[in-house]
Amino acid sequence: MSKKDTSRSAPPRKGSRAGFHKKGRKAWSKFKIILATGVAAIFAILFLMPIILTITNSFMAASEISANYGSVFETTESGGKVYISEKVNLKFIPDMVSFSQYITVLFKSPEYLLKFWNSVILVGPIVLFQLIVATLASYGFARYRGRIREIIFFMYIILMLMPYQVTLVPNYLVSDWLNILDTNWAIWLPGIFSPFAVFLLTKFMRRIPTSVIEAAQIDGAGEWQIYRQICMPLCRGAICSAAILVFIDYWNMVEQPLILLTDVEMHPLSVFLSRINKGEIGLAFAVATIYMVPSLLVFLYGEEYLVDGITYQGGIKG
Amino acid sequence: MNENGTKRRDWVKNAAIVFLSVLLVLTFFSNTILNYSLPEVAGQYIQSGTITSKIRGSGTIESGDLYNIQINETRTVESVMVRAGDEVTKGDILFLLADKESTELTTAEDQLDAAILEFEMKILSGDISNAVINNVQRNNISSVSQYQSRILAAEATIESWQKKVDEITTKISELEATINKLGYSTTDASEEAKKLYNAQSAYDRKNTELTTAKSYLSSLQSDLAKAQETIKYYENGLTVSGNDPADIQYAYSQRDKLPAMITEAQATVTNLQTELYNLNVEVEKAKAAHESKSGNTGSINSLKIELENWKLELHAKEGSLKEAQEAKTQLLTDIAQELSLDAQSDTIEKLRETVAELRAKAIGAAIEAPVSGIITSVLITAGADTVAGTPIATMQPEGKGYTMSFSVTNKQAQSLSVGAKADLVNAWYYNDVEVTLASIKPDTTDPGQKKLLTFHVTGSVTTGQSLSISVGDKSATYDMIVPNSAVREDNNGKFILVVESKESPLGTRYTATRVDVEELARDDTQAAISGALYGYGNEFVITTSTKLVEAGQQVRLANK
Numbered sequence: 001m002s003k004k005d006t007s008r009s010a011p012p013r014k015g016s017r018a019g020f021h022k023k024g025r026k027a028w029s030k031f032k033i034i035l036a037t038g039v040a041a042i043f044a045i046l047f048l049m050p051i052i053l054t055i056t057n058s059f060m061a062a063s064e065i066s067a068n069y070g071s072v073f074e075t076t077e078s079g080g081k082v083y084i085s086e087k088v089n090l091k092f093i094p095d096m097v098s099f100s101q102y103i104t105v106l107f108k109s110p111e112y113l114l115k116f117w118n119s120v121i122l123v124g125p126i127v128l129f130q131l132i133v134a135t136l137a138s139y140g141f142a143r144y145r146g147r148i149r150e151i152i153f154f155m156y157i158i159l160m161l162m163p164y165q166v167t168l169v170p171n172y173l174v175s176d177w178l179n180i181l182d183t184n185w186a187i188w189l190p191g192i193f194s195p196f197a198v199f200l201l202t203k204f205m206r207r208i209p210t211s212v213i214e215a216a217q218i219d220g221a222g223e224w225q226i227y228r229q230i231c232m233p234l235c236r237g238a239i240c241s242a243a244i245l246v247f248i249d250y251w252n253m254v255e256q257p258l259i260l261l262t263d264v265e266m267h268p269l270s271v272f273l274s275r276i277n278k279g280e281i282g283l284a285f286a287v288a289t290i291y292m293v294p295s296l297l298v299f300l301y302g303e304e305y306l307v308d309g310i311t312y313q314g315g316i317k318g
Numbered sequence: 319m320n321e322n323g324t325k326r327r328d329w330v331k332n333a334a335i336v337f338l339s340v341l342l343v344l345t346f347f348s349n350t351i352l353n354y355s356l357p358e359v360a361g362q363y364i365q366s367g368t369i370t371s372k373i374r375g376s377g378t379i380e381s382g383d384l385y386n387i388q389i390n391e392t393r394t395v396e397s398v399m400v401r402a403g404d405e406v407t408k409g410d411i412l413f414l415l416a417d418k419e420s421t422e423l424t425t426a427e428d429q430l431d432a433a434i435l436e437f438e439m440k441i442l443s444g445d446i447s448n449a450v451i452n453n454v455q456r457n458n459i460s461s462v463s464q465y466q467s468r469i470l471a472a473e474a475t476i477e478s479w480q481k482k483v484d485e486i487t488t489k490i491s492e493l494e495a496t497i498n499k500l501g502y503s504t505t506d507a508s509e510e511a512k513k514l515y516n517a518q519s520a521y522d523r524k525n526t527e528l529t530t531a532k533s534y535l536s537s538l539q540s541d542l543a544k545a546q547e548t549i550k551y552y553e554n555g556l557t558v559s560g561n562d563p564a565d566i567q568y569a570y571s572q573r574d575k576l577p578a579m580i581t582e583a584q585a586t587v588t589n590l591q592t593e594l595y596n597l598n599v600e601v602e603k604a605k606a607a608h609e610s611k612s613g614n615t616g617s618i619n620s621l622k623i624e625l626e627n628w629k630l631e632l633h634a635k636e637g638s639l640k641e642a643q644e645a646k647t648q649l650l651t652d653i654a655q656e657l658s659l660d661a662q663s664d665t666i667e668k669l670r671e672t673v674a675e676l677r678a679k680a681i682g683a684a685i686e687a688p689v690s691g692i693i694t695s696v697l698i699t700a701g702a703d704t705v706a707g708t709p710i711a712t713m714q715p716e717g718k719g720y721t722m723s724f725s726v727t728n729k730q731a732q733s734l735s736v737g738a739k740a741d742l743v744n745a746w747y748y749n750d751v752e753v754t755l756a757s758i759k760p761d762t763t764d765p766g767q768k769k770l771l772t773f774h775v776t777g778s779v780t781t782g783q784s785l786s787i788s789v790g791d792k793s794a795t796y797d798m799i800v801p802n803s804a805v806r807e808d809n810n811g812k813f814i815l816v817v818e819s820k821e822s823p824l825g826t827r828y829t830a831t832r833v834d835v836e837e838l839a840r841d842d843t844q845a846a847i848s849g850a851l852y853g854y855g856n857e858f859v860i861t862t863s864t865k866l867v868e869a870g871q872q873v874r875l876a877n878k
Contacts, residue, residue, distance in 0.1 A: 106344050107344070107348075107351050108351070108352065108355060110345065110348030110349060110351075110352050113341060113344055113345040113348050114345070114348075116341060116345075117341075117345060265820075293337055294334070294337070297330050297333055297334040297337065298334075300326065300330040301327055301330040301331060301334070304323050
């Protein structure tokens with residue numbers, strides 16, 4: 001006699017006790033889904049509201065901006081008013097769509113464009129060389145075991161956990177000692193040798209089966225060949241996710257250029273945006289919108305890799 | 319990786335490429351676009367050099383020595399024959415006047431007629447004695463001292479009569495007392511007593527007349543002596559205090575007429591003395607007759623008779639006293655009237671002289687130009703009346719020259735000196751015009767801060783014309799000289815805008831920077847400055863711009 005097929009259970013009869021339990025579980029599942037969806041929607045709205053506000057307000061004219069937000073920024077030294085309303089009006093729909101802010105930013109204010117390219121100049125090399133350094137370092141950490149490796153890797157983790165403010169003063173002193181203050185090297189060097197990508201890629205490279213590497217060794221491949229032809233293709237997703245995270249992190253950096261670059265002309269757009277004053281609120285919305293585009297594009301391009309990378313880190317096997 | 323993911327990555331890749339390309343293009347053209355919106359400036363480097371500080375100013379030509387045309391009468395202008403700007407020669411008719419006497423002459427004649435009428439009416443009123451009238455008409459007015467002496471003489475006469483009256487009154491009182499003591503006895507000698515009284519009264523009256531005549535003779539003699547003394551002093555060249563030429567003239571007239579009057583008075587006195595002697599004889603006769611009639615009636619009768627006589631005497635003396643008082647009153651009245659008439663006569667004489675003078679000076683029917691020249695202004699219109707002494711027109715005499723004035727600061731005036739020649743500005747067509755600094759005086763509108771420069775102008779110019787000149791020729795060397803257009807000024811003082819350049823990845827940026835300066839000197843084209851600058855050759859100063867440039871504003875250089 002064969003074992004009872006338990007792969008598929010017969011549907012419970014109507015009115016039976018098992019039937020009621022199943023219905024209850026279904027309803028509870030639906031309720032949980034609805035609740036979760038609602039909470040998620042609320043949080044989504046809360047997180048999206050500033051972004052939507054920024055984008056919609058970037059299409060408002062300067063006069064409408066002053067009328068809505070003047071009480072926050074527009075006060076004269078003598079206490080006189082230059083705004084219309086004393087309350088801040090959060091408006092999502094402009095009274096009249098205007099591209100004047102974008103025209104001012106793109107055509108009449110080259111300093112904003114200059115700051116954008118400052119950001120690109122600062123972030124691009126950091127992302128590129130950090131990935132190069134991180135892949136090499138993570139290959140080493142993944143391939144070679146030992147006490148020294150554990151100690152060094154532990155130090156990388158400690159450094160990664162430290163906030164930037166802790167290493168700010170040592171970074172400044174070393175930059176001054178190296179005579180690279182007020183130059184882009186003061187930003188590049190600490191960024192290139194950042195431990196985050198090393199940590200991320202080491203975890204991923206450890207998942208590469210040892211048998212693949214041993215097979216390559218048997219075939220006569222050297223370390224460089226193994227690194228370049230086996231590990232790199234297998235780590236493409238991780239590298240992309242690391243690149244995205246590093247890009248987003250350094251695209252929004254403020255403290256490093258603020259401290260290490262005294263020349264305002266070299267500051268990236270993130271620092272410049274932090275200094276928007278009362279007379280440029282409309283410009284701030286427009287610049288912020290333009291500022292979001294690279295991050296958005298990078299994210300959209302590598303979203304799958306990023307999700308896969310997070311999934312791998314979470315240990316969920318597909 | 320599914321197909322959808324691949325498609326999306328392609329789309330994102332394309333979007334990123336487009337985004338970056340657009341930004342790259344905009345960045346590439348950003349300077350070009352911006353420079354079209356930036357003000358274009360031109361300038362030059364600060365230089366060193368020399369500045370000749372000239373003072374420039376402009377003024378209106380005015381007549382240097384205006385001649386006022388005026389008359390000293392009030393006449394009605396019938397027609398104005400000239401207008402401002404006309405050139406006239408001496409003798410040309412300027413105004414035609416109405417053919418009638420001037421208001422002043424008419425008024426004077428009316429006043430003269432009124433005074434004469436008043437004088438004549440006063441003379442013919444009957445209240446003034448003929449002697450006074452004769453004296454006034456003959457101009458035989460006594461002096462104040464003479465009036466005083468006559469008044470004193472009258473008062474002396476009154477006093478003497480009063481004294482006699484008092485004596486007689488006393489005597490009568492004594493006699494009445496004696497008679498009352500002794501009693502009365504009657505003897506009818508009334509007729510003789512009456513005759514005696516009449517004779518005595520006649521004698522007393524004649525005696526009074528004689529006394530008066532003697533007094534009058536004495537005053538005439540005194541006047542003559544005084545006149546002779548005055549003449550003696552005058553002829554010997556000695557001054558007599560208190561005497562004026564009129565008194566000298568009066569002394570001479572007195573010397574001429576008094577001898578005859580004295581002679582007449584002496585004859586009167588002699589006649590009166592003779593008559594008095596005859597009356598005295600009559601009195602003696604009457605007295606003798608009375609005494610013979612009454613006999614020795616006793617002392618009472620004689621006392622009574624004596625009393626009656628004294629009463630008669632008293633009555634006579636009181637009459638004389640009253641006459642003397644009336645004479646004094648009349649004397650005072652005559653003196654007042656004489657003086658009043660004399661004053662009126664003098665007034666009439668003066669009015670006659672005034673009328674004669676006005677008639678002699680009367681202007682005919684036209685006012686002629688006293689000198690040759692150009693009429694600068696006509697101040698009266700046809701039909702209006704002239705005002706004596708007020709100009710009715712002004713003219714610039716021929717060959718007298720012009721002036722012009724303008725104000726400068728005290729500091730500017732220090733560099734000038736009287737006699738300096740000035741150059742005309744923008745007046746190349748004035749070939750023969752010469753301008754010379756004539757005076758430097760405080761400007762009345764701002765005496766502490768400004769001076770008024772007055773220039774003498776000769777040449778072919780006209781009154782009212784505006785002229786621009788420059789004067790002064792002191793020069794000095796300065797380290798920093800900029801064009802005048804580079805020096806700007808606001809509430810905080812003078813400043814210049816200097817171009818500062820800054821290298822950036824997208825090219826050289828030029829910014830206008832403000833530098834406060836002090837202007838040391840200035841001429842027509844450039845100014846010497848001092849300030850926080852590196853000096854000549856190092857600073858590029860903005861002189862002109864296509865738009866208003868403010869400090870701190872980015873600019874673009876012309877042709878760069």
